[in-house]
């Protein structure tokens with residue numbers, strides 16, 4: 001059974017805070033490119049871009065990465081690395097500051113695959129990682145630069161982020177794997 005741990009209003013506030021932090025760290029918003037990781041990271045990237053426009057009056061390009069986990073058991077960390085299926089970047093990332101955006105950071109394997117995919121497209125000046133939820137249990141030396149919520153979990157739990165655009169509601173939920 002799933003339990004709501006963060007409601008939609010609090011989730012929106014966390015995204016707004018991440019947006020402010022990105023602004024603070026980027027005097028030159030001209031150099032910024034946001035890249036969302038499928039599925040929900042793409043919607044979160046679009047929302048942060050919209051908020052940036054509202055707050056700063058600037059349009060920031062948003063790209064997409066399609067990365068699928070190849071795991072025997074989707075709920076447990078496994079030995080197989082995620083696979084990159086698609087990279088869609090609206091502008092060159094050469095010498096830009098790329099902020100990768102995902103909903104959940106767990107083992108870090110998706111983020112690592114995303115870094116590989118980005119670096120195959122050019123040489124950004126810098127790559128940062130923004131996640132709505134850091135649930136711990138890293139298997140690689142990867143950390144997020146911008147974190148919406150740290151939610152400590154056990155390995156038999158799963159974090160589900162719901163976004164209005166895909167799930168018809170906003171919120172963060174935790175459920176026990178059966």
Ligand SMILES: O=P(O)(O)OC[C@H]1O[C@H](OP(=O)(O)OP(=O)(O)O)[C@H](O)[C@@H]1O
Pocket residue numbers: 037038039040041068069082102103104105106107108109110111
């Ligand atoms: O740090 P990791 O262990 O790699 O886990 C994090 C990834 O897992 C989820 O993706 P999922 O494969 O469930 O795809 P989805 O976003 O399309 O649901 C989540 O959206 C992250 O991309």
Ligand SMILES: O=c1cc[nH]c(=O)[nH]1
Pocket residue numbers: 104106135157158159160161
């Ligand atoms: O709990 C988890 C782990 C990986 N990906 C998720 O979306 N949730």
